[in-house]
Amino acid sequence: MTQATTPRPQLFDRSAIAAHRNRLTPEALFLHDIARDEIEDRLSMVNKTFNRPALVAPFAEGWESCLPHAKHVADDDTLDLEVGSHDLVVHAMSLHWANDPVGQLIQCHRALTEDGLLLVLMLGGQTLNELRSALATAETQLSGGLSPRVAPMGEVRDLGALLQRAGFALPVADVVPLTAKYRDLLHLMQELRGMGETNALAQRQKGATPRRLFNKAEEIYRETYATDDSLLPATFELICLTGWSPSENQQKPLRPGSAKARLADALKVPETPLPK
Template sequence: MKMPASDIPALFDRTTLAARRARAQDEALFLHRAAVDEVQDRLSMVKREFTAPAVVTPFPQVWGEILPGARIVADDEVLALQPGVHDLVVHAVALHWANDPVGQLIQCRRALKSDGLLLAVCLGGETLHELRAVLGQAEAEVTGGLSPRIAPMGEIRDLGALLQRAGLALPVADNVALTAEYRDLIHLMRDLRAMAETNVLSSRLKHPTRRAVFDRASALYAQNYATSDGKLRATFDLICLTGWSPDESQPKPLRSGSAQARLAEALGTNETKLSD
């Protein structure tokens, strides 16, 4: 029996997320500033002047001055975007916290004018893989079980497919791996708290974790992911998604079988049949 959509529990506790974002420290938002650089770099390669941009972001203090005249919109479940108004929408490091990421992209696509550009940056599947591994092993050893601690994040192939599901044309997905170094596990956890990227899974434990779990995780982290000078490495996987609102002027794939020349001739080789 299929559960009604209204009865399906949300993956993320957005109320808790909003409260933690309200306490975020500006100097800790280095992921957003790295994303700003990526967005500016990609826009510099697009030979077009955007006159009606919008930015979807939880941190307007970082993104507010990036695109002159841009409409700044909170990453709520329902985005405050009007249909067909913008020639550029940037979804800024928030998609990985969306309970309905496809819905977010669809709303962005609807807000675009014909042949408008969507550029979304979010955290991908390799983010904090070191922390995920050591916490999982430590909890299994100490308590004999596992609890939800780090949000599942999409792999680049899956996130790229979301662009097509949202009805965007010419989809492209690529990633940038960033590595930060920390004195110890406590330093890493404090930094994640300061940037509002800690656990807000709806199914997370609602009681404090035993100290022994963190002690064991700290030892495993130092054993497996320490640099030569004893710092702990932490990976952040920035996924960059680009897609265009469909327009008749855009290039389209040729119909299958419509080629006017054989590939073998272009490569200067002989064409042979495959064996049955």
């Protein structure tokens, strides 16, 4: 007798994400422009030509110059990628909305040929930390409780470990920190709406948010973070993940203890023993 399986709870509401992306405004997509420049710069430093690229992204507009002839793949839970069909997969500005980020990376891994490259650009854990703190403090003061209002995002160390879990070789994770400034909280919220990056948590409150909460949040935001010119800074942390599909021709890390020279000799300094 086959037992029914309980559906896995979803962190994000994919229908809400799709609705938010329908309201995109081109002038608000500066993060996507920066992500594209980062990808282009990193590809220029790789001594390899890629002939079968794929782009996993909310939309393909703007990527033509960076990834001409790339197959555009929507960032659905199941990616439209054929096994072993690409030598490069770029996953751009959408992994932070994935209900199963490891599953997304595994799908990308399977789509790569041997010695194929994965490049991921996504928002990281420090993104909107000022807004998150101001909203949490305001809601606690006004109602004595908290609602999920800003999506949780991965820290760079944890995201780098996901590459290893997904089977990638030579995994690297690094951060591109950015700060934008806004006139007020409404200005910031309008730009987030134009990016399609507003709250799409499955457990979010569906009703209208009381205006007094935003007024209190702006007061706290301004008292805590405002710049000397009375603007509100907002952190956007871009995380870049790089991994390669394993190949026998790739460099391999040395076994511990296999070094043939001492670091102290190379640096020409006396060796200091560790304290017992």
